[in-house]
Amino acid sequence: MKKIAVLGSTGSVGRQTLDVIAEHKADFQIIALSANSNADLLLKQADEFQASFVFLNDSRFLPKIKQSVKFLTDQDSFLNQIRQEGADLLVLALSGTSAIKPLFYALEHGIDLAVANKEAIISCGNIINKMLSRSSSGLIPLDSEHNALYQLLGGLDRKDIAKIFLTCSGGPFLKYSKGDLEDISVEQALSHPKWEMGEKITIDSATLMNKGFEIIEAHYLFNMPLESIEVLIHPQAVIHGIVELKDGTSLAEIAPADMKMPISYALGYPKRLDCGLRVNWRGIKSLNLEYADKDKIEALKICCKAAEKGGSFPAFLVKADEIFVRAFLSRKIKFNQIVDLLGLALGGHNGFEVESVGDVERAFGDAEAISGNILKEVS
Numbered sequence: 001m002k003k004i005a006v007l008g009s010t011g012s013v014g015r016q017t018l019d020v021i022a023e024h025k026a027d028f029q030i031i032a033l034s035a036n037s038n039a040d041l042l043l044k045q046a047d048e049f050q051a052s053f054v055f056l057n058d059s060r061f062l063p064k065i066k067q068s069v070k071f072l073t074d075q076d077s078f079l080n081q082i083r084q085e086g087a088d089l090l091v092l093a094l095s096g097t098s099a100i101k102p103l104f105y106a107l108e109h110g111i112d113l114a115v116a117n118k119e120a121i122i123s124c125g126n127i128i129n130k131m132l133s134r135s136s137s138g139l140i141p142l143d144s145e146h147n148a149l150y151q152l153l154g155g156l157d158r159k160d161i162a163k164i165f166l167t168c169s170g171g172p173f174l175k176y177s178k179g180d181l182e183d184i185s186v187e188q189a190l191s192h193p194k195w196e197m198g199e200k201i202t203i204d205s206a207t208l209m210n211k212g213f214e215i216i217e218a219h220y221l222f223n224m225p226l227e228s229i230e231v232l233i234h235p236q237a238v239i240h241g242i243v244e245l246k247d248g249t250s251l252a253e254i255a256p257a258d259m260k261m262p263i264s265y266a267l268g269y270p271k272r273l274d275c276g277l278r279v280n281w282r283g284i285k286s287l288n289l290e291y292a293d294k295d296k297i298e299a300l301k302i303c304c305k306a307a308e309k310g311g312s313f314p315a316f317l318v319k320a321d322e323i324f325v326r327a328f329l330s331r332k333i334k335f336n337q338i339v340d341l342l343g344l345a346l347g348g349h350n351g352f353e354v355e356s357v358g359d360v361e362r363a364f365g366d367a368e369a370i371s372g373n374i375l376k377e378v379s
Protein backbone atom coordinates (compact mmCIF):
# COMPACT_ATOMS: atom_id res chain seq x y z
CA MET A 1 0.00 0.00 0.00
CA LYS A 2 1.48 3.36 -1.04
CA LYS A 3 1.53 6.19 1.47
CA ILE A 4 0.45 9.41 -0.25
CA ALA A 5 0.51 13.09 0.72
CA VAL A 6 -1.62 15.41 -1.43
CA LEU A 7 -0.69 19.08 -1.22
CA GLY A 8 -3.40 21.32 -2.62
CA SER A 9 -6.02 18.59 -2.10
CA THR A 10 -8.95 21.02 -2.28
CA GLY A 11 -8.13 22.27 -5.81
CA SER A 12 -9.04 20.84 -9.19
CA VAL A 13 -6.03 18.46 -9.48
CA GLY A 14 -6.12 17.67 -5.75
CA ARG A 15 -9.79 16.65 -5.81
CA GLN A 16 -9.29 14.50 -8.90
CA THR A 17 -6.31 12.83 -7.22
CA LEU A 18 -8.55 11.91 -4.29
CA ASP A 19 -11.22 10.66 -6.72
CA VAL A 20 -8.70 8.25 -8.25
CA ILE A 21 -7.56 7.15 -4.79
CA ALA A 22 -11.19 6.61 -3.73
CA GLU A 23 -11.57 4.18 -6.65
CA HIS A 24 -8.44 2.25 -5.58
CA LYS A 25 -8.68 2.42 -1.81
CA ALA A 26 -6.86 -0.88 -1.26
CA ASP A 27 -3.73 0.46 -2.99
CA PHE A 28 -3.28 3.75 -1.14
CA GLN A 29 -3.17 5.28 2.30
CA ILE A 30 -3.55 9.06 2.56
CA ILE A 31 -1.22 10.31 5.24
CA ALA A 32 -1.42 14.08 4.71
CA LEU A 33 -3.53 16.70 2.98
CA SER A 34 -3.13 20.46 2.68
CA ALA A 35 -4.95 23.53 1.40
CA ASN A 36 -4.64 27.29 1.50
CA SER A 37 -7.92 28.41 3.09
CA ASN A 38 -10.69 25.93 2.24
CA ALA A 39 -10.93 24.47 5.75
CA ASP A 40 -14.39 22.96 5.24
CA LEU A 41 -13.41 20.81 2.29
CA LEU A 42 -10.04 19.92 3.84
CA LEU A 43 -11.84 18.64 6.92
CA LYS A 44 -14.32 16.65 4.87
CA GLN A 45 -11.48 15.06 2.87
CA ALA A 46 -9.44 14.33 6.01
CA ASP A 47 -12.44 12.57 7.47
CA GLU A 48 -13.30 10.59 4.34
CA PHE A 49 -9.72 9.43 3.69
CA GLN A 50 -8.73 9.11 7.36
CA ALA A 51 -5.71 11.39 6.78
CA SER A 52 -3.22 11.25 9.66
CA PHE A 53 -2.72 15.04 9.67
CA VAL A 54 -3.38 18.20 7.64
CA PHE A 55 -1.91 21.64 7.03
CA LEU A 56 -3.84 24.84 6.27
CA ASN A 57 -1.72 27.71 5.00
CA ASP A 58 -4.00 30.61 5.91
CA SER A 59 -4.05 30.70 9.70
CA ARG A 60 -7.25 32.81 9.78
CA PHE A 61 -9.19 29.62 9.03
CA LEU A 62 -7.42 27.42 11.57
CA PRO A 63 -10.08 27.72 14.30
CA LYS A 64 -12.40 25.79 11.97
CA ILE A 65 -10.22 22.69 11.99
CA LYS A 66 -8.59 22.82 15.41
CA GLN A 67 -10.99 20.49 17.16
CA SER A 68 -11.59 17.95 14.44
CA VAL A 69 -8.31 16.68 13.02
CA LYS A 70 -4.60 16.55 13.80
CA PHE A 71 -3.17 19.65 12.18
CA LEU A 72 0.25 21.25 11.90
CA THR A 73 0.58 24.98 12.06
CA ASP A 74 3.72 25.54 10.06
CA GLN A 75 4.82 24.16 6.74
CA ASP A 76 8.24 22.97 7.94
CA SER A 77 6.74 20.72 10.61
CA PHE A 78 4.15 19.50 8.11
CA LEU A 79 6.84 18.48 5.61
CA ASN A 80 8.98 16.88 8.33
CA GLN A 81 5.99 14.88 9.52
CA ILE A 82 5.33 13.67 5.96
CA ARG A 83 8.92 12.39 5.80
CA GLN A 84 8.76 10.80 9.25
CA GLU A 85 5.56 8.96 8.33
CA GLY A 86 7.47 7.47 5.37
CA ALA A 87 5.52 9.00 2.46
CA ASP A 88 6.06 7.09 -0.77
CA LEU A 89 4.69 9.85 -2.99
CA LEU A 90 4.08 13.56 -2.63
CA VAL A 91 1.44 14.90 -5.04
CA LEU A 92 2.07 18.58 -5.71
CA ALA A 93 -1.32 19.95 -6.72
CA LEU A 94 -0.71 23.38 -5.21
CA SER A 95 -1.17 26.42 -7.39
CA GLY A 96 1.43 29.14 -7.89
CA THR A 97 4.87 29.47 -6.38
CA SER A 98 3.76 27.91 -3.06
CA ALA A 99 4.87 24.56 -4.51
CA ILE A 100 8.58 25.49 -4.59
CA LYS A 101 9.35 24.76 -0.95
CA PRO A 102 7.69 21.31 -0.77
CA LEU A 103 9.21 20.37 -4.13
CA PHE A 104 12.71 21.15 -2.87
CA TYR A 105 12.00 19.38 0.40
CA ALA A 106 10.96 16.18 -1.38
CA LEU A 107 14.05 16.25 -3.61
CA GLU A 108 16.35 16.82 -0.63
CA HIS A 109 14.82 13.89 1.25
CA GLY A 110 14.42 11.40 -1.58
CA ILE A 111 10.61 11.41 -1.65
CA ASP A 112 9.03 10.61 -5.04
CA LEU A 113 6.97 13.35 -6.63
CA ALA A 114 3.93 13.65 -8.89
CA VAL A 115 3.97 17.29 -9.97
CA ALA A 116 1.04 19.19 -11.47
CA ASN A 117 2.38 22.58 -10.48
CA LYS A 118 4.19 24.24 -13.35
CA GLU A 119 5.20 27.51 -11.70
CA ALA A 120 7.86 25.77 -9.57
CA ILE A 121 9.35 23.89 -12.51
CA ILE A 122 9.51 26.98 -14.72
CA SER A 123 10.92 29.30 -12.04
CA CYS A 124 13.51 26.86 -10.69
CA GLY A 125 14.13 24.55 -13.68
CA ASN A 126 17.93 24.48 -13.54
CA ILE A 127 18.07 24.18 -9.75
CA ILE A 128 15.55 21.33 -9.82
CA ASN A 129 17.50 19.47 -12.51
CA LYS A 130 20.72 19.75 -10.49
CA MET A 131 18.90 18.51 -7.39
CA LEU A 132 17.25 15.67 -9.33
CA SER A 133 20.64 14.48 -10.59
CA ARG A 134 21.80 14.06 -6.97
CA SER A 135 18.47 12.93 -5.48
CA SER A 136 16.97 9.46 -5.21
CA SER A 137 13.51 10.99 -5.87
CA GLY A 138 11.69 10.29 -9.09
CA LEU A 139 9.52 13.04 -10.61
CA ILE A 140 6.49 12.28 -12.76
CA PRO A 141 4.78 15.29 -14.36
CA LEU A 142 0.99 15.42 -14.09
CA ASP A 143 0.36 18.05 -16.73
CA SER A 144 -1.32 15.89 -19.40
CA GLU A 145 1.07 16.84 -22.22
CA HIS A 146 4.20 16.34 -20.14
CA ASN A 147 2.85 13.17 -18.66
CA ALA A 148 2.21 11.91 -22.22
CA LEU A 149 5.77 12.79 -23.25
CA TYR A 150 7.15 11.22 -20.07
CA GLN A 151 5.37 7.98 -20.95
CA LEU A 152 6.68 8.07 -24.52
CA LEU A 153 10.25 9.12 -23.74
CA GLY A 154 10.65 6.50 -21.01
CA GLY A 155 10.85 3.71 -23.57
CA LEU A 156 13.17 5.49 -26.02
CA ASP A 157 16.86 5.96 -26.52
CA ARG A 158 17.67 9.65 -26.10
CA LYS A 159 19.91 9.72 -29.15
CA ASP A 160 16.99 8.65 -31.40
CA ILE A 161 14.80 11.62 -30.49
CA ALA A 162 14.49 14.52 -32.91
CA LYS A 163 11.55 16.59 -31.62
CA ILE A 164 8.73 16.64 -29.15
CA PHE A 165 5.27 18.07 -29.82
CA LEU A 166 2.87 19.42 -27.20
CA THR A 167 -0.74 19.54 -28.24
CA CYS A 168 -3.04 22.43 -27.40
CA SER A 169 -6.82 22.43 -27.51
CA GLY A 170 -6.64 26.12 -28.40
CA GLY A 171 -8.79 27.37 -25.54
CA PRO A 172 -12.12 29.17 -25.93
CA PHE A 173 -10.87 31.93 -28.27
CA LEU A 174 -9.04 29.92 -30.91
CA LYS A 175 -10.87 31.51 -33.83
CA TYR A 176 -11.02 35.05 -32.42
CA SER A 177 -9.22 37.98 -34.06
CA LYS A 178 -7.16 40.42 -31.96
CA GLY A 179 -10.09 42.86 -32.12
CA ASP A 180 -12.57 40.24 -30.87
CA LEU A 181 -10.39 39.68 -27.79
CA GLU A 182 -10.83 43.24 -26.53
CA ASP A 183 -14.18 42.71 -24.87
CA ILE A 184 -13.73 39.24 -23.43
CA SER A 185 -15.34 39.10 -19.99
CA VAL A 186 -13.95 37.28 -16.96
CA GLU A 187 -16.83 34.78 -17.21
CA GLN A 188 -16.10 34.04 -20.88
CA ALA A 189 -12.38 33.58 -20.18
CA LEU A 190 -13.16 31.20 -17.33
CA SER A 191 -15.16 28.79 -19.48
CA HIS A 192 -12.70 26.38 -21.08
CA PRO A 193 -14.19 24.07 -23.73
CA LYS A 194 -12.21 20.93 -22.80
CA TRP A 195 -10.72 21.06 -19.30
CA GLU A 196 -12.15 21.95 -15.87
CA MET A 197 -9.31 23.60 -14.00
CA GLY A 198 -8.52 26.22 -11.37
CA GLU A 199 -9.03 29.89 -12.29
CA LYS A 200 -5.41 30.85 -12.89
CA ILE A 201 -4.61 28.03 -15.33
CA THR A 202 -7.96 28.53 -17.11
CA ILE A 203 -7.08 32.15 -17.87
CA ASP A 204 -3.56 31.10 -18.91
CA SER A 205 -5.11 28.58 -21.29
CA ALA A 206 -7.31 31.27 -22.81
CA THR A 207 -4.37 33.65 -23.39
CA LEU A 208 -2.20 30.69 -24.54
CA MET A 209 0.36 31.62 -21.87
CA ASN A 210 -0.30 28.15 -20.46
CA LYS A 211 1.02 26.58 -23.65
CA GLY A 212 4.01 28.91 -23.60
CA PHE A 213 4.68 27.89 -20.00
CA GLU A 214 4.40 24.26 -21.05
CA ILE A 215 7.16 24.81 -23.61
CA ILE A 216 9.44 26.08 -20.83
CA GLU A 217 8.33 23.21 -18.58
CA ALA A 218 9.16 20.64 -21.30
CA HIS A 219 12.50 22.35 -21.94
CA TYR A 220 13.53 21.75 -18.32
CA LEU A 221 11.75 18.46 -17.63
CA PHE A 222 13.08 16.67 -20.71
CA ASN A 223 16.27 18.66 -21.19
CA MET A 224 15.20 19.48 -24.77
CA PRO A 225 16.45 22.50 -26.69
CA LEU A 226 13.68 25.02 -27.43
CA GLU A 227 13.99 24.57 -31.19
CA SER A 228 13.12 20.87 -30.75
CA ILE A 229 9.82 21.62 -28.97
CA GLU A 230 6.79 22.29 -31.15
CA VAL A 231 3.10 22.97 -30.54
CA LEU A 232 0.17 21.54 -32.48
CA ILE A 233 -3.35 22.92 -32.14
CA HIS A 234 -5.61 19.91 -31.59
CA PRO A 235 -9.17 20.92 -30.56
CA GLN A 236 -10.34 17.35 -29.81
CA ALA A 237 -7.66 17.02 -27.07
CA VAL A 238 -7.23 13.27 -27.53
CA ILE A 239 -3.57 13.28 -28.56
CA HIS A 240 -1.54 14.80 -25.73
CA GLY A 241 2.05 14.45 -26.85
CA ILE A 242 4.06 13.29 -29.87
CA VAL A 243 7.71 12.31 -30.11
CA GLU A 244 9.38 12.48 -33.50
CA LEU A 245 12.33 10.14 -33.93
CA LYS A 246 15.38 10.76 -36.08
CA ASP A 247 14.27 8.11 -38.61
CA GLY A 248 11.08 10.10 -39.30
CA THR A 249 8.75 7.89 -37.23
CA SER A 250 6.43 9.68 -34.77
CA LEU A 251 4.92 8.12 -31.66
CA ALA A 252 1.85 9.62 -30.02
CA GLU A 253 0.15 9.22 -26.67
CA ILE A 254 -3.65 9.10 -26.94
CA ALA A 255 -6.01 9.18 -23.98
CA PRO A 256 -9.31 10.70 -22.88
CA ALA A 257 -9.05 14.41 -22.04
CA ASP A 258 -9.31 13.84 -18.31
CA MET A 259 -6.72 14.64 -15.66
CA LYS A 260 -7.54 11.33 -13.98
CA MET A 261 -5.50 9.65 -16.74
CA PRO A 262 -2.11 11.25 -15.91
CA ILE A 263 -2.98 11.22 -12.20
CA SER A 264 -3.67 7.48 -12.15
CA TYR A 265 -0.49 6.85 -14.18
CA ALA A 266 1.60 8.71 -11.59
CA LEU A 267 -0.17 7.22 -8.57
CA GLY A 268 0.09 3.66 -9.82
CA TYR A 269 3.57 3.84 -11.38
CA PRO A 270 5.04 1.41 -12.36
CA LYS A 271 1.68 -0.38 -12.17
CA ARG A 272 -1.15 0.76 -14.48
CA LEU A 273 -4.42 1.67 -12.72
CA ASP A 274 -7.67 1.48 -14.64
CA CYS A 275 -9.88 4.45 -13.83
CA GLY A 276 -12.52 3.33 -16.30
CA LEU A 277 -11.96 6.07 -18.88
CA ARG A 278 -11.76 5.33 -22.60
CA VAL A 279 -11.49 7.43 -25.75
CA ASN A 280 -14.95 7.52 -27.28
CA TRP A 281 -13.90 6.66 -30.84
CA ARG A 282 -17.52 6.34 -32.02
CA GLY A 283 -18.10 9.95 -31.05
CA ILE A 284 -15.05 11.29 -32.87
CA LYS A 285 -15.81 12.58 -36.35
CA SER A 286 -12.31 13.79 -37.15
CA LEU A 287 -9.00 14.61 -35.52
CA ASN A 288 -7.40 17.91 -36.44
CA LEU A 289 -3.78 18.85 -35.89
CA GLU A 290 -2.61 22.28 -36.98
CA TYR A 291 0.95 23.55 -36.67
CA ALA A 292 1.22 26.50 -34.25
CA ASP A 293 3.96 28.94 -35.22
CA LYS A 294 5.90 29.85 -32.06
CA ASP A 295 7.19 32.97 -33.84
CA LYS A 296 3.69 34.27 -34.60
CA ILE A 297 1.65 33.59 -31.45
CA GLU A 298 2.50 36.35 -29.00
CA ALA A 299 2.17 34.31 -25.79
CA LEU A 300 4.41 31.53 -27.16
CA LYS A 301 6.92 34.12 -28.42
CA ILE A 302 7.18 35.73 -24.97
CA CYS A 303 7.67 32.38 -23.23
CA CYS A 304 10.29 31.19 -25.74
CA LYS A 305 12.12 34.50 -25.33
CA ALA A 306 12.16 34.12 -21.53
CA ALA A 307 13.36 30.51 -21.83
CA GLU A 308 16.06 31.43 -24.36
CA LYS A 309 17.39 34.14 -22.08
CA GLY A 310 17.18 31.72 -19.16
CA GLY A 311 18.49 32.74 -15.73
CA SER A 312 15.91 34.82 -13.89
CA PHE A 313 13.64 35.45 -16.91
CA PRO A 314 11.32 32.40 -16.57
CA ALA A 315 10.77 33.09 -12.83
CA PHE A 316 10.12 36.76 -13.61
CA LEU A 317 7.54 35.76 -16.23
CA VAL A 318 5.72 33.34 -13.90
CA LYS A 319 5.30 36.01 -11.22
CA ALA A 320 4.38 38.80 -13.66
CA ASP A 321 1.74 36.53 -15.23
CA GLU A 322 0.28 35.77 -11.79
CA ILE A 323 -0.02 39.52 -11.17
CA PHE A 324 -1.63 40.40 -14.51
CA VAL A 325 -4.05 37.45 -14.36
CA ARG A 326 -5.10 38.59 -10.87
CA ALA A 327 -5.57 42.12 -12.23
CA PHE A 328 -7.79 40.77 -15.01
CA LEU A 329 -9.84 38.62 -12.62
CA SER A 330 -10.43 41.68 -10.43
CA ARG A 331 -11.40 43.60 -13.57
CA LYS A 332 -8.54 46.10 -13.41
CA ILE A 333 -7.27 45.28 -16.90
CA LYS A 334 -8.81 43.84 -20.06
CA PHE A 335 -8.24 40.30 -21.28
CA ASN A 336 -6.18 41.33 -24.29
CA GLN A 337 -3.89 43.43 -22.08
CA ILE A 338 -2.55 40.40 -20.16
CA VAL A 339 -0.11 39.24 -22.83
CA ASP A 340 0.73 42.78 -24.02
CA LEU A 341 1.63 43.87 -20.49
CA LEU A 342 3.66 40.73 -19.91
CA GLY A 343 5.76 41.55 -22.97
CA LEU A 344 6.22 45.07 -21.65
CA ALA A 345 7.17 43.88 -18.16
CA LEU A 346 9.64 41.31 -19.49
CA GLY A 347 11.35 44.05 -21.51
CA GLY A 348 11.98 45.95 -18.27
CA HIS A 349 13.74 43.07 -16.49
CA ASN A 350 17.52 42.98 -16.30
CA GLY A 351 18.16 39.28 -16.00
CA PHE A 352 20.65 37.55 -13.74
CA GLU A 353 21.87 34.03 -13.07
CA VAL A 354 19.68 31.86 -10.85
CA GLU A 355 21.55 29.50 -8.57
CA SER A 356 19.49 29.53 -5.40
CA VAL A 357 15.96 30.04 -4.14
CA GLY A 358 17.13 33.50 -3.04
CA ASP A 359 17.79 34.36 -6.71
CA VAL A 360 14.32 33.11 -7.66
CA GLU A 361 12.78 35.28 -4.95
CA ARG A 362 14.75 38.26 -6.26
CA ALA A 363 13.27 37.64 -9.73
CA PHE A 364 9.77 37.46 -8.19
CA GLY A 365 10.43 40.73 -6.35
CA ASP A 366 11.51 42.43 -9.56
CA ALA A 367 8.38 41.13 -11.33
CA GLU A 368 6.21 42.49 -8.52
CA ALA A 369 7.87 45.92 -8.73
CA ILE A 370 7.82 46.24 -12.53
CA SER A 371 4.33 44.77 -13.01
CA GLY A 372 2.99 46.86 -10.11
CA ASN A 373 4.28 50.05 -11.77
CA ILE A 374 2.80 49.05 -15.12
CA LEU A 375 -0.57 48.38 -13.49
CA LYS A 376 -0.54 51.78 -11.81
CA GLU A 377 -0.07 53.39 -15.22
CA VAL A 378 -2.74 51.44 -17.10
CA SER A 379 -5.54 50.79 -14.62
Ligand SMILES: NC(=O)c1ccc[n+]([C@@H]2O[C@H](COP(=O)([O-])OP(=O)(O)OC[C@H]3O[C@@H](n4cnc5c(N)ncnc54)[C@H](OP(=O)(O)O)[C@@H]3O)[C@@H](O)[C@H]2O)c1
Pocket (backbone or CB within 6 Å): 007, 008, 009, 010, 011, 012, 013, 014, 034, 035, 036, 037, 038, 039, 057, 093, 094, 095, 096, 098, 116, 117, 118, 119, 142, 143, 144, 195, 196, 197, 198, 199, 200, 201, 259
Ligand atom coordinates in the same frame (compact mmCIF):
# COMPACT_ATOMS: atom_id res chain seq x y z
N1 LIG B 1 -6.35 21.87 -13.14
C1 LIG B 1 -5.73 21.19 -14.10
O1 LIG B 1 -6.35 20.45 -14.85
C2 LIG B 1 -4.24 21.33 -14.26
C3 LIG B 1 -3.62 20.70 -15.35
C4 LIG B 1 -2.24 20.79 -15.47
C5 LIG B 1 -1.49 21.50 -14.56
N2 LIG B 1 -2.12 22.14 -13.53
C6 LIG B 1 -1.32 22.91 -12.58
O2 LIG B 1 -1.54 22.35 -11.29
C7 LIG B 1 -1.52 23.37 -10.29
C8 LIG B 1 -2.85 23.35 -9.54
O3 LIG B 1 -3.88 23.67 -10.46
P1 LIG B 1 -5.42 23.61 -10.06
O4 LIG B 1 -6.16 23.91 -11.31
O5 LIG B 1 -5.72 22.35 -9.33
O6 LIG B 1 -5.52 24.85 -9.06
P2 LIG B 1 -6.69 25.21 -8.05
O7 LIG B 1 -7.95 24.51 -8.39
O8 LIG B 1 -6.69 26.69 -7.95
O9 LIG B 1 -6.18 24.57 -6.65
C9 LIG B 1 -5.04 25.05 -6.00
C10 LIG B 1 -4.83 24.26 -4.72
O10 LIG B 1 -3.66 24.77 -4.05
C11 LIG B 1 -4.03 25.21 -2.72
N3 LIG B 1 -3.13 26.32 -2.39
C12 LIG B 1 -2.96 27.49 -3.02
N4 LIG B 1 -2.01 28.24 -2.42
C13 LIG B 1 -1.56 27.50 -1.37
C14 LIG B 1 -0.62 27.73 -0.34
N5 LIG B 1 0.10 28.86 -0.26
N6 LIG B 1 -0.41 26.74 0.57
C15 LIG B 1 -1.13 25.59 0.54
N7 LIG B 1 -2.06 25.34 -0.42
C16 LIG B 1 -2.26 26.26 -1.35
C17 LIG B 1 -5.49 25.59 -2.84
O11 LIG B 1 -6.12 25.62 -1.57
P3 LIG B 1 -7.56 26.37 -1.37
O12 LIG B 1 -8.56 25.48 -2.01
O13 LIG B 1 -7.72 26.44 0.11
O14 LIG B 1 -7.45 27.71 -2.03
C18 LIG B 1 -5.97 24.43 -3.70
O15 LIG B 1 -6.05 23.25 -2.94
C19 LIG B 1 -1.25 24.67 -11.04
O16 LIG B 1 0.13 24.94 -11.02
C20 LIG B 1 -1.70 24.38 -12.47
O17 LIG B 1 -1.01 25.15 -13.41
C21 LIG B 1 -3.48 22.06 -13.36
